[in-house]
Amino acid sequence: MPKLAITNLSKTFGAGPRAVTALQGVDLAIGDNEFLSLVGTSGCGKSTLLSIVAGLESHDEGEVLVDGVPVDGPGLDRGVVFQSYTLFPWLTARQNVEFALKEAGMRGKEAVDAARDHLKLVGLDGFADSYPRELSGGMKQRVAIARALSYRPKMLLMDEPFGALDALTRHHMQELLTRIWEQHRLTVLFITHDVEEAVYMSDRVAVMSNRPGRIKEIIDIDLERPRHYDLVASPRFQQLHRAVLDSIRAESIEVAQLGSALA
Numbered sequence: 001m002p003k004l005a006i007t008n009l010s011k012t013f014g015a016g017p018r019a020v021t022a023l024q025g026v027d028l029a030i031g032d033n034e035f036l037s038l039v040g041t042s043g044c045g046k047s048t049l050l051s052i053v054a055g056l057e058s059h060d061e062g063e064v065l066v067d068g069v070p071v072d073g074p075g076l077d078r079g080v081v082f083q084s085y086t087l088f089p090w091l092t093a094r095q096n097v098e099f100a101l102k103e104a105g106m107r108g109k110e111a112v113d114a115a116r117d118h119l120k121l122v123g124l125d126g127f128a129d130s131y132p133r134e135l136s137g138g139m140k141q142r143v144a145i146a147r148a149l150s151y152r153p154k155m156l157l158m159d160e161p162f163g164a165l166d167a168l169t170r171h172h173m174q175e176l177l178t179r180i181w182e183q184h185r186l187t188v189l190f191i192t193h194d195v196e197e198a199v200y201m202s203d204r205v206a207v208m209s210n211r212p213g214r215i216k217e218i219i220d221i222d223l224e225r226p227r228h229y230d231l232v233a234s235p236r237f238q239q240l241h242r243a244v245l246d247s248i249r250a251e252s253i254e255v256a257q258l259g260s261a262l263a
């Protein structure tokens with residue numbers, strides 16, 4: 001049984017002439033401890049899909065099952081990390097993580113230890129008592145990752161988590177998350193616009209069609225693990241990168257052709 005099973009999922013925002021069908025007939029299964037990235041042209045419905053899986057958005061048709069159980073709202077079985085840092089500014093890094101642990105029912109020393117361990121995991125043990133305003137963008141995102149992992153969700157849902165970071169910090173974060181994932185393994189659904197990032201981190205990359213989004217193609221990333229950044233220069237990496245890019249580009253060319261036909 002897949003960890004996450006999405007079947008025939010559809011979602012339309014609004015009604016009447018202004019209705020926007022974001023998703024139509026999405027089928028996707030993610031295996032236990034698999035890292036799957038979702039890529040596609042802007043507006044194809046990636047965030048909508050992730051929000052539905054997170055239980056933050058409703059759907060019209062179809063089914064989303066986690067371990068065979070329908071998703072009917074947000075839950076601690078799914079940790080979510082967004083592009084914006086979403087930390088409480090009035091709490092320190094450690095308190096931000098502890099807040100989530102308390103929500104998960106953890107108290108006292110257990111929560112303190114779990115917060116400390118997860119901040120250490122993301123390399124922030126020296127910054128536990130810093131407030132978000134005292135941290136760089138990359139560090140804030142590391143707190144968000146520590147927080148999402150701290151209550152041991154079955155699944156991590158990440159929507160462009162490194163999208164706001166500069167290129168160098170982004171590379172560091174990709175390596176950090178890859179190392180954490182390779183050591184601790186959990187199911188990840190990861191949205192990105194960065195094809196290199198998707199290929200570097202994932203077991204599989206799912207390409208979405210233009211809106212209304214559906215899964216157009218899934219590309220297996222058969223690169224060895226553990227992965228190191230040198231891998232991006234390898235011929236196989238380049239081949240896979242090209243395959244994903246071509247698949248997305250075919251969709252954006254369709255959009256461009258549609259635009260010129262309407263002009």
Ligand SMILES: Nc1ncnc2c1ncn2[C@@H]1O[C@H](COP(=O)(O)OP(=O)(O)OP(=O)(O)O)[C@@H](O)[C@H]1O
Nearest residue numbers: 013014020022041042043044045046047048049211
């Ligand atoms: N709350 C909403 N109300 C109305 N329309 C929405 C809403 N959320 C998303 N949409 C529409 O649904 C479509 C898909 O949006 P979504 O944000 O899921 O795409 P995306 O692939 O994540 O885009 P991007 O890559 O640019 O972030 C878009 O046309 C968007 O305008």
